Amino acid sequence: MVYDSSTHDYREIPTTNSYILCHYGQGCIYPIDSGQRVTVNNTQGSGQVTVTLGQMLNQTVTWAFREVASYNLQTSIPTYLNPNSGRAITQADVDEINRVMDDYEINKNPKRVRHFLAQCHAETEAGFCPIERYDNNPLTDQRFKNYEAQGNTLGNIPNSGDGYKYRGAGAIQLTGRTSYKVFSEYIGDSKILSDGALYVGQNYFWEAGAFYWSVYKPNSAVASVQSLPGNQWPIYQSQAGSSNRFDLNGKCDAGASVFDISDIVYGNANDPVCDLPKRTNSYNYYKSVIN
Amino acid sequence: MKKIVISILLVLGISLLIFSKKTFQKEKISSTQNAKIITEQILENTNHDIEVKFPQFYGLTENSDKIINDIIKDGIYDFIEVKKSDMILYNLYLRLDYKIEYLNDNFISIAYSGIWIPATDNIGFRGGDEFYTINIDIMQGKVIQLNDFLVDTNKIYDLLEQDKFECINPPENIKENGLFSRYSNTSRNMIKEEISSDITKESNQRRVQWYVTGNALVLCISENRYLHKYSVSLDEVKEFLNADIMSKIKDLEPTAAKLTIK
Numbered sequence: 001m002v003y004d005s006s007t008h009d010y011r012e013i014p015t016t017n018s019y020i021l022c023h024y025g026q027g028c029i030y031p032i033d034s035g036q037r038v039t040v041n042n043t044q045g046s047g048q049v050t051v052t053l054g055q056m057l058n059q060t061v062t063w064a065f066r067e068v069a070s071y072n073l074q075t076s077i078p079t080y081l082n083p084n085s086g087r088a089i090t091q092a093d094v095d096e097i098n099r100v101m102d103d104y105e106i107n108k109n110p111k112r113v114r115h116f117l118a119q120c121h122a123e124t125e126a127g128f129c130p131i132e133r134y135d136n137n138p139l140t141d142q143r144f145k146n147y148e149a150q151g152n153t154l155g156n157i158p159n160s161g162d163g164y165k166y167r168g169a170g171a172i173q174l175t176g177r178t179s180y181k182v183f184s185e186y187i188g189d190s191k192i193l194s195d196g197a198l199y200v201g202q203n204y205f206w207e208a209g210a211f212y213w214s215v216y217k218p219n220s221a222v223a224s225v226q227s228l229p230g231n232q233w234p235i236y237q238s239q240a241g242s243s244n245r246f247d248l249n250g251k252c253d254a255g256a257s258v259f260d261i262s263d264i265v266y267g268n269a270n271d272p273v274c275d276l277p278k279r280t281n282s283y284n285y286y287k288s289v290i291n
Numbered sequence: 292m293k294k295i296v297i298s299i300l301l302v303l304g305i306s307l308l309i310f311s312k313k314t315f316q317k318e319k320i321s322s323t324q325n326a327k328i329i330t331e332q333i334l335e336n337t338n339h340d341i342e343v344k345f346p347q348f349y350g351l352t353e354n355s356d357k358i359i360n361d362i363i364k365d366g367i368y369d370f371i372e373v374k375k376s377d378m379i380l381y382n383l384y385l386r387l388d389y390k391i392e393y394l395n396d397n398f399i400s401i402a403y404s405g406i407w408i409p410a411t412d413n414i415g416f417r418g419g420d421e422f423y424t425i426n427i428d429i430m431q432g433k434v435i436q437l438n439d440f441l442v443d444t445n446k447i448y449d450l451l452e453q454d455k456f457e458c459i460n461p462p463e464n465i466k467e468n469g470l471f472s473r474y475s476n477t478s479r480n481m482i483k484e485e486i487s488s489d490i491t492k493e494s495n496q497r498r499v500q501w502y503v504t505g506n507a508l509v510l511c512i513s514e515n516r517y518l519h520k521y522s523v524s525l526d527e528v529k530e531f532l533n534a535d536i537m538s539k540i541k542d543l544e545p546t547a548a549k550l551t552i553k
Contacts, residue, residue, distance in 0.1 A: 060477070084467040125515045126475075133462040133517065146406050147417055153409045154417060168417065175417040267416040268381050268407070272498050273513045274419075281477050 048107040061285040063089040065127035068202035076138040104210035111252040118283035120171040131201035132168030169197035171209025185230025221246045339378040343387040358432040392504040397539035400502035424500040443531040444487040456521035
């Protein structure tokens with residue numbers, strides 16, 4: 001229980017991954033950790049960055065989350081609470097963002113946080129697509145057939161249905177059987193592999209994004225890690241100027257441009273479909289408010 | 292003896308390299324009263340393969356087939372040329388196929404669509420869509436740009452923003468999800484700028500492409516990883532379009548419908 005000075009009442013802490021704003025020190029108290037960290041001036045003692053609802057609520061860079069209410073594995077179609085529009089970002093979303101950024105060491109400095117949020121915003125159409133869109137029918141869409149074509153590099157079994165099952169999901173759109181398998185083992189949840197994108201989009205939106213950012217992508221360039229089961233994949237120990245071409249945090253630390261980061265996340269930042277101007281716009285906003 | 296064997300192997304290797312560099316396959320697809328369509332497939336047998344099909348016409352006009360064919364060929368080769376560096380840099384594989392969206396004696400609209408995917412060693416990359424269109428005035432033997440066709444770009448953009456264009460491929464089959472008015476302000480401004488200004492960008496850097504099909508003008512807009520197609524009846528917007536080009540499209544029945552295109 002905590003005392004809420006604004007209502008002069010005692011309240012239960014809403015979730016174990018929430019934090020409490022300190023009335024006196026302008027910081028945050030994280031009940032998730034034993035010993036609880038207290039942040040001062042939005043920056044924790046060890047340099048972690050915390051984003052606030054105020055920073056995430058903006059007219060230029062808005063978020064509109066569609067929540068997956070249920071899904072049908074036979075049709076591979078998710079049912080959204082509201083299929084036509086997304087809801088605004090809430091404090092619970094911000095709590096979850098702060099939690100995963102902390103767990104995956106993205107919040108070590110503002111550069112990482114700005115890039116991470118800008119890429120998540122673009123990759124998911126501002127949260128509107130927790131699961132990659134389909135055109136007419138996920139089972140027959142050519143886009144997903146391409147993901148399971150002979151010789152694909154996503155680990156999908158050709159012509160098996162892996163293409164739509166393991167289509168993009170989460171804040172950076174994890175894609176392909178290999179990444180879902182590693183994520184499933186990393187988290188210790190077999191439904192990630194059995195239900196694929198539908199389950200990840202419903203349950204692991206931010207977690208999957210942060211996992212991709214700090215674990216999957218950088219380690220995918222490390223041969224000695226690739227052969228390990230997912231529960232042994234580490235958070236990549238990033239370094240500014242690292243020779244690892246997929247070390248996203250390290251590249252952020254070294255002052256990478258939006259092009260550089262988009263090039264890794266999207267795969268080809270020159271492609272107009274990558275929408276570099278939009279990613280840049282989001283990044284510039286976050287740069288202006290996250291310091 | 293050893294030197295002879297090495298020389299033979301060397302010659303064979305060089306021949307193989309030259310031969311595999313560019314292979315042309317010709318495949319007859321269909322024919323009509325006055326046109327034949329040939330598909331050429333470019334195959335570059337490297338790690339960065341590019342497979343592109345494009346049409347060539349024979350007997351389309353009395354004496355301008357070569358001009359039209361060269362325009363088509365140059366257009367797609369220019370598109371590929373710009374893509375090549377990305378294919379090599381990112382180790383990608385590009386496949387493009389085409390569809391003739393409109394064809395009469397005066398005007399051709401061709402839309403190319405396809406994908407780029409990682410060839411090897413790019414774990415976790417799923418690739419993306421590619422799209423490119425070319426519109427040709429047959430009689431004048433020149434490419435028609437969007438700005439040639441639109442004489443009042445502001446009006447056309449206004450209609451787009453007012454959702455008077457219909458999204459013919461709305462995501463998840465939900466009409467509202469394809470509405471142009473739902474684009475972010477940033478995106479709308481960028482698209483407005485592209486429609487309203489002279490197109491000087493390389494064709495592969497355009498976010499807005501276009502073609503004519505049946506009695507409709509279709510604007511193809513890249514947004515959020517996807518290509519959205521917005522269609523409007525030519526009759527509804529004819530006052531904002533170039534009258535000369537319109538006459539070439541409207542005065543003659545399209546023959547594309549009669550073609551059996553792969």
